[in-house]
Amino acid sequence: MxxxxxxxxxxxxxxxxxxxxxxxxxxxxxxxxxxxxxGETIFLQEEEAKAVHVVLAGWVKLFRISPTGxxxxxxxxxxxxxxxxxxxxxxxxxxxxxxxVSPCEIMHIPSPVLxxxxxxxxxxxxxxxxxxxxxxHSLVAQLEQLKAQTGAQRVAEFLLNLCDSDAGQCEVExxxxxxxxxxxxxMKPESLSRAxxxxxxxxxRINRNHAEIADMDVLRNYAESDPSEK
Amino acid sequence: MxxxxxxxxxxxxxxxxxxxxxxxxxxxxxxxxxxxxxGETIFLQEEEAKAVHVVLAGWVKLFRISPTGxxxxxxxxxxxxxxxxxxxxxxxxxxxxxxxVSPCEIMHIPSPVLxxxxxxxxxxxxxxxxxxxxxxHSLVAQLEQLKAQTGAQRVAEFLLNLCDSDAGQCEVExxxxxxxxxxxxxMKPESLSRAxxxxxxxxxRINRNHAEIADMDVLRNYAESDPSEK
DNA sequence: TCTCCAACTTGACTATTGTCATGTAAGGGC
DNA sequence: GCCCTTACATGACAATAGTCAAGTTGGAGA
Numbered sequence: 292m293x294x295x296x297x298x299x300x301x302x303x304x305x306x307x308x309x310x311x312x313x314x315x316x317x318x319x320x321x322x323x324x325x326x327x328x329x330g331e332t333i334f335l336q337e338e339e340a341k342a343v344h345v346v347l348a349g350w351v352k353l354f355r356i357s358p359t360g361x362x363x364x365x366x367x368x369x370x371x372x373x374x375x376x377x378x379x380x381x382x383x384x385x386x387x388x389x390x391x392v393s394p395c396e397i398m399h400i401p402s403p404v405l406x407x408x409x410x411x412x413x414x415x416x417x418x419x420x421x422x423x424x425x426x427x428h429s430l431v432a433q434l435e436q437l438k439a440q441t442g443a444q445r446v447a448e449f450l451l452n453l454c455d456s457d458a459g460q461c462e463v464e465x466x467x468x469x470x471x472x473x474x475x476x477x478m479k480p481e482s483l484s485r486a487x488x489x490x491x492x493x494x495x496r497i498n499r500n501h502a503e504i505a506d507m508d509v510l511r512n513y514a515e516s517d518p519s520e521k
Numbered sequence: 522m523x524x525x526x527x528x529x530x531x532x533x534x535x536x537x538x539x540x541x542x543x544x545x546x547x548x549x550x551x552x553x554x555x556x557x558x559x560g561e562t563i564f565l566q567e568e569e570a571k572a573v574h575v576v577l578a579g580w581v582k583l584f585r586i587s588p589t590g591x592x593x594x595x596x597x598x599x600x601x602x603x604x605x606x607x608x609x610x611x612x613x614x615x616x617x618x619x620x621x622v623s624p625c626e627i628m629h630i631p632s633p634v635l636x637x638x639x640x641x642x643x644x645x646x647x648x649x650x651x652x653x654x655x656x657x658h659s660l661v662a663q664l665e666q667l668k669a670q671t672g673a674q675r676v677a678e679f680l681l682n683l684c685d686s687d688a689g690q691c692e693v694e695x696x697x698x699x700x701x702x703x704x705x706x707x708m709k710p711e712s713l714s715r716a717x718x719x720x721x722x723x724x725x726r727i728n729r730n731h732a733e734i735a736d737m738d739v740l741r742n743y744a745e746s747d748p749s750e751k
Numbered sequence: 752t753c754t755c756c757a758a759c760t761t762g763a764c765t766a767t768t769g770t771c772a773t774g775t776a777a778g779g780g781c
Numbered sequence: 782g783c784c785c786t787t788a789c790a791t792g793a794c795a796a797t798a799g800t801c802a803a804g805t806t807g808g809a810g811a
Contacts, residue, residue, distance in 0.1 A: 355661065358745035361669035365661055377654035380647060386658045409643050416639060416646030417610060423653050424607035428616050430660040431585065431595055437667050438707040439591035441767070469789065477668040482768055484790055499777090515588035671797070699759065712798055714760055729807090 292348060292396055297324060300347045301398050305425070306373040307345070309418040314408050323399040327391035336388045340378040342399040346370055349395030350467050353387040354474070364474035366429060367392070367467065377423045380406060392467055437477050440514070443486040445476045447514035450495065450502055461504040465497075522578060522626055527554060530577045531628050535655065536603040537575070539648040544638050553629040557621035566618045570608040572629040576600055579625030580697050583617040584704070594704035596659065597622070597697065607653045610636060622697055667707050670744070673716040675706045677744035680725065680732055691734040695727075 292300075298319055301307055307315050323342070327333060333344065336355060344351075346368050353365045353374060365387050368374055378385055379402040391397075409415050436445050449472065453463040465472065473483040487497045493513045494505025504510055522530075528549055531537055537545050553572070557563060563574065566585060574581075576598050583595045583604060595617050598604055608615055609632040621627075639645045666675050679702065683693040695702065703713040717727045723743045724735025734740055 355665045357665050357669040359669060359747045361747075363665040363668040365664055377650050377657055380650050381654055383654070386661050409646060413640045413643045413646060416643060416650075420607050420610050420646075420649065420653065423650065423657065424611055424613070427607055427653065427657055427660065430657065430664065431616050434595055434660065434663060434667070435585045435587050435593040437664070438593035439587040439589060443767095470787095477664075479769060480789070481770080481791085485768085488790090517589045517591075673797095700757095709799060710759070711761085711800085715798085718760095 294324065297347050297396065297398065300370060301345055304345050304347075304371045304373055306343070306376070306418065306422045309421055311412060311414055314412065314415060317408065318400055318404060321401065321404045323401065325397055325399065327395040327397060329391060329393050331391045331395075333389035333391060333395075333397065334375075334385055336386065337384045339382060340375055340385050340402065342375065342401050343373060343379045343405060344375050344389070345373040345398040345400065347396040347398055349391060349393045349397075351389055351395060351397070352392050352471060352475075353389050355387050362474065363477075364471065366426070366433075367471065367475055369466070373422055374426070376419050377426075380409075380419065392471055442476065442478045442482050443489045444514045444516075445478075446472075446483065446486040447490060447493070447495075447510050449476060450490075450504060451507060451511055451514065453502070454504065454507060456507070458507050461507055463502050463504075465500045465502060524554065527577050527626065527628065530600060531575055534575050534577075534601045534603055536573070536606070536648065536652045539651055541642060541644055544642065544645060547638065548630055548634060551631065551634045553631065555627055555629065557625040557627060559621060559623050561621045561625075563619035563621060563625075563627065564605075564615055566616065567614045569612060570605055570615050570632065571612075572631050573603060573605050573609045573635060574619070575603040575628040575630065577626040577628055579621060579623045579627075581619055581625060581627070582622050582701060582705075583619050585617050592704065593707075594701065596656070596663075597701065597705055599696070603652055604656070606649050607656075610639075610649065622701055672706065672708045672712050673719045674744045674746075675708075676702075676713065676716040677720060677723070677725075677740050679706060680720075680734060681737060681741055681744065683732070684734065684737060686737070688737050691737055693732050693734075695730045695732060 301319060301322070302315060307318065310318070327349070333351065348370055351368045353368070355363045355365060357363060366374070374389070375385070382402070405415070405419070436448065440448070450463070453466070454461040469483055470480050473480045476483070478486070487495065490510070493509050495510065496503040531549060531552070532545060537548065540548070557579070563581065578600055581598045583598070585593045585595060587593060596604070604619070605615070612632070635645070635649070639649075666678065670678070680693070683696070684691040699713055700710050703710045706713070708716070717725065720740070723739055725740065726733040
């Protein structure tokens with residue numbers, strides 16, 4: 292991707308799009324642009340945060356290694372999404388690690404740059420709070436899923452979120468590894484395989500990375516039904 | 522609690538303590554002070570946020586009602602803790618509902634008050650980001666627990682967090698209903714009962730609301746051990 | 752004081768998920 | 782082209798948690 296193209300994508304990101312126009316150029320000029328290979332570490336848990344990260348291309352996973360050694364995937368980001376806002380601006384250690392799960396292009400905004408802009412224009416704080424709130428919200432949604440839905444239902448919702456349309460038949464590509472999907476949904480790969488089988492009766496066909504949903508309403512109904520009703 | 526006592530507690534809250542001194546008085550003067558009975562609703566999911574809430578006394582639960590009707594407890598707050606920061610400052614709907622689970626005293630800071638202070642002094646943004654980050658962090662920790670630990674291990678960690686000391690023998694009171702503890706830990710009350718029984722061999726005795734831990738290190742070791750090792 | 756209700760416990764059973772083992776198939780490197 | 786690794790599927794079994802159904806108990810209120 293050319294640097295010009297990178298800048299265009301960066302401007303479209305949720306974070307920069309909500310910032311006042313005049314500051315965007317300042318940020319873009321001072322940002323650090325980097326590529327990562329698949330599997331490369333972007334930062335590690337407990338490391339001190341020095342920047343906010345904006346994904347321009349590829350997929351990034353945030354995860355935590357628990358004391359037992361198990362990996363818990365917290366979120367997966369792609370083009371246009373940013374992470375690390377709240378951490379970077381407080382100079383505290385990251386609560387998670389970040390790793391590129393596909394080749395990635397990432398823009399890093401050094402936190403001092405953002406902090407000095409915040410002092411000039413408090414409007415920026417609100418943009419950053421907006422991004423942070425989005426993360427909070429998605430974590431809350433994830434908690435709800437884990438606490439109130441079965442594995443197969445979480446998979447159903449995951450598939451529904453991949454679709455562009457919102458009713459009828461739909462075909463989508465799974466965006467990343469099934470292993471990672473399993474992690475993201477809080478289950479083992481074996482359980483994901485079985486969850487897919489379980490979704491066959493409600494019109495889901497999986498072939499490699501390709502998924503076909505016969506009827507989104509039927510699937511949504513399944514995802515939102517009481518687990519004990521089945 | 523007298524209004525003077527309320528103000529003292531409010532000043533000790535994590536949110537206000539990190540704010541520059543001169544603004545605290547402004548906030549305290551414009552805040553709304555209210556009491557809630559056990560079971561009373563503080564706000565509802567989807568309602569538009571108009572204030573930041575600081576708990577002065579009692580316990581508050583934040584929860585989500587999933588499409589299936591199941592309740593997922595997101596967090597439980599008490600004296601000195603605040604919630605709703607990121608939401609209030611963006612005038613978006615709450616992603617959760619809030620309910621007093623015991624008689625409560627709560628201070629509400631209307632969001633316009635906070636917003637206007639933010640414009641005067643961007644330093645305040647950082648304080649608010651700090652509070653928001655704390656919430657993010659606790660949600661991440663919860664996700665990790667749910668994804669990587671068994672029920673009994675989550676209960677063990679919950680008990681450890683209640684203790685003031687960090688080693689040796691310890692006695693604590695359970696701060697709220699076992700039903701709520703179960704919800705907070707993502708399990709059914711029956712499972713919580715059984716988890717308690719399972720903790721007997723590692724030196725945990727529960728009697729009503731009273732818990733005795735024979736040795737915190739032994740319990741911690743249990744909580745952090747690989748589930749498959751048992 | 753008595754009654755009643757909701758919280759809690761326990762048991763039996765089921766469902767769901769994890770674990771381990773095995774087999775297959777696809778894709779990268781040579 | 783081949784090999785070899787890794788992802789993925791599936792079966793058998795174990796562990797864990799949910800469900801349903803009885804109890805028990807302690808406390809609020811009449």
